[in-house]
Amino acid sequence: MPALPALLSDATVLAAATGFSYSVTLLGVALVSVVSRTPARRRDARATLTILVRRRSRE
Numbered sequence: 074m075p076a077l078p079a080l081l082s083d084a085t086v087l088a089a090a091t092g093f094s095y096s097v098t099l100l101g102v103a104l105v106s107v108v109s110r111t112p113a114r115r116r117d118a119r120a121t122l123t124i125l126v127r128r129r130s131r132e
Contacts, residue, residue, distance in 0.1 A: 099125055 102125060106118035 099122070102118055102122045106115055106122055109115045109118060
């Protein structure tokens with residue numbers, strides 16, 4: 074039982090790191106979709122952003 078708090082702590086750190094890296098990725102893609110020079114690149118970045126933030130329907 075003493076290992077449980079350590080495992081929960083590790084899981085919390087892993088979840089926080091994963092959430093942070095996902096947020097940084099979203100920020101980077103959003104930034105590219107706004108400041109990119111070519112329209113094709115902006116369009117690709119917006120399509121990628123749409124895929125990353127797509128929500129699933131609750132059925």
